[in-house]
Amino acid sequence: MKKELIELRVNGRSHELAVEPSKLLLDVLRQDLDLTGSKRGCDDSSCGACTVQVDGVPMLACNMLAASYQECEIATVEGISEGAGLAALQKAYGDFGGSQCGYCTPGFMMTVRWLLANNPDPSDAEIREALSSNLCRCTGYSQMYQAIRAVIEVERKGSNPELVGAKA
């Protein structure tokens, strides 16, 4: 298939790219932009490892044609780090063991950030519901809840994300 020129906005930057109209957003991110944080874990849009945000909404990049999202703000896991440091959620996932092998983690980052942006004080059931779009095979999810709770706590107190480390 012949390539066409498209313009994608990813993590606040514009990129002019020549891609096949049939090319998936996930492949464009990983192959053309070298943003390999978003992962492919399944064939049937069931695992959530490729989750990105499109205009703030989590979507599966393995299931989207890149050329169809030219007018949108696409955010990937690479765009999260605030300045040079870890965002509170990233720090908390490390400190509380929310990430083991880490393959699903970028997808969870995008899903959880959407959750907390739209519902700053979610109930346990709401957290579980939100996370059910992403699969993890290592953690049993428990330590992710602890990490998310810690971030909510930090946000609530307005304290420095550095404090999130104090678990043990």
Next chain:
Amino acid sequence: MSEFSVIGKSIAMVDSAGKTTGAGKYTDDFSLPGMLVGKILHSPYPHALIKRIDTSRAQALEGVIAIVTGEDAPNQYGILPVGHDETALAVGKVRYVGDNVACVAAVNEETAVRALEVIDVEYEPLPAYFDPEESMKAERDLIHENRPNNIEKDYHHVFGDPEKGFAEADFVAEARYLANEVTHAAMEPHCTLASFEIDPHTGKQGRLTVWSSTQVPYYLQHKLSLVLELPMSQIRVIKPLVGGGFGGKSEIIPLEIIAAVAARAAKAPVKITYTREEVFWAHRGRPRTIIDLKTGVKKDGRVTSVACKVIQDGGAYCSYGIVTILYSGALLGALYDIPNIRYDGFRVLTNKPACGAMRGHGTVNVRFAFESQMDEIAAKLSLDPAEMRCINLLKPPTVTVNGLRVLSYGLPECIDQVITRSGWKDRRGTLPKSRGLGMACSHYVSGAANSIIRSDMPHSTVNIKIDRDGGVVVYTGASEIGQGSDTMTAQVVAEVLGCSLSRVKVIAADTDLTPIDLGSYSSRVTFMAGNAALRAAEDVKKNIVSAAARRMNCSPEDVEMRDDRVSKRGTPLESAAGLPEAEAASGHVDGQILRGSVLQTRKEEGLKDNMSFEEAVVSAIDFHGGLTGTGSYAPPVEARGGKHKGAGVGPSPAYSYSAQVAEVSVDEDTGEVTVHKIWAAHDCGRALNPVAVEGQVIGSVWMGLGQALQEEMVWKDGLLMNPGLLEYRSPSSVESPEIECVIVESVDPEGPFGAKEAGEGSLAATIPAISNAIYDAVGVRLREVPFTPERILSALRAKRGMKKLEMTEGVDPTQPKKFREHGGSLWFRGKGPDRHPADSARQGALAGGGD
């Protein structure tokens, strides 16, 4: 001040930032200039001869660079030296739906897929074997010609006097248990990138570099050498981040060899990444298992004898099969005190993807049967199941009847903890209708005491280099797969050297750089690589200490290293060396190396009691001419087990222990089981990093929960009916209960700082704990895993004498006899591939039979 500075503290994994930011690289994240995409053609038949392969049309496509078939690399290999029955691509015959026939290397995926479609393969189907008990009767059309009756291996062990034990018993329970097949489903699909370099002297293809998602880089290097006929020294295997293994990457997966064969033929780097469906075919998971178990007990619950016959549906190749069937028998011992054991194990070949090692290797399904039967016996004898387990405890230190040495044994405290925390004694029997509590125990090895390749080589070796910058670089072959191997290594070294964790950099699992380590499987890394790291750190510490003793004018025994300071025992800690603490720890000091020397010359003038880590390092290097250390670990001879045939599998330098209580409720109308909570106590010796231990225990329990309730590979005539994450259905967050993890620290005398296994041992207890809780809730005993709504419902209906449901084929999972096609589920009752006219199952179907 605590005994330790780094050990025992919950810390983030040293590679966690790469994982949360997306910066960490997994194999599929790498690409090389000129890299080609490899795609594999798989067999559509479960058992067939390959009469002809015509690749000419595919070869003619623009963009197809090379096509390889079995003839391009016919050397046999396999993970076990006694099981070399695989080839990179099928030679003459395919043995399962999904077997590897050819590989196309093309400029992009689209071209490669198009090429696969026009490869013309002529097959001659053979009768296929899908049920292990049927397969054992086979006399012709064998899956491997050198395996009569399709039996890969059988073992018959007798320890003590089982018949006498049964004669002494007051009560004997006997039943058949079935466990269906499960797979690892690690989130990262397997991926391998292979690239040859041109040799500058010969001008031909020379060294091979392979990046692969593997738990065992050194075994991969070894098998690549066998197949490609290249010396191991010409092969470099690099393990980038690995997105989960659980045993699925603990042996050589076909694509790892095929990528190298294709790269050789294409004369360009080739990357192969499995689709999720291919991951299911590659499999190597936990086999379907038939367990015929008989237990004899005295009236007080004391076990007098156990007889266990296990048949494993191993799939088409040996894989780890011989080890699996041996673990199933060997680990009947070392949990409880069982004086007499008879074990008959059959590893059987069938025309399905090969089964291999999966978390809790070999023990899980037998443990389900054993712990269920214990619960049945307790109910029969009106004993508290927890007390019955306490009556049968081992008395360590001891050697079990089947030759397993047990030193540390935290099981009594584990049982105590879960009993107390779950309110077992008060709440059991008083819960609302259809709600119940169940308990079970399990254990696992901390690495195998005998390597799969019999030799006297150390199982782990670690090297350390410290340079004038005060940075500690640790080289270990241990494979980080998300379990925290690198972090454990860094912690152990930092603790021994008394330095901050930020000084320690771990270089791991690169066969050119790191010393040999057997890999990440059988929960061996903390115990074995941890001990090697400990010894390497002590080796290098010796030189720092001797130089420091000279400068401090004291004996080496009086030199202490802690918190980035090296001091004479008894002197107060101070930052007298000149560098502010923060600078010393961060290491970002301009001209530090020079300054170290300047400082040193100045300090030479006088004696001192106390110096910074960097200063001590600089003086040690000046004194010794370099600062390196090495350490290795081989399990002690006393821990290597008995002398009988098959005695090599099961022995371990230490065993972890776990006790669990599950609380469930059962919807008697739908058959749905809800697990409300699991209390899991795990004896890991000493928890080096508690948050990581909890993560491992909770992850194990959760994976056990998946196998208990919903995960099942569903087969129809050798075709996998659910080869996707959507249909395989591992639990999502909404289906995952709260798991309360209690760490029990028995402090093993031989483990590094007393540590033992944490990553696998808890899994096996979860399934019987849930099964026992279901019995407590609704009074049905399910002897077939998983406990799906269909099975629960048919068990409930059978108990009440109600009409049998069509959806469960009228089979009663409380008395299972054999595996059913499509698991008996209506959901999967699709049409499988045509069976060969000579197939016994087809004959039965034509005659209107079946089960």
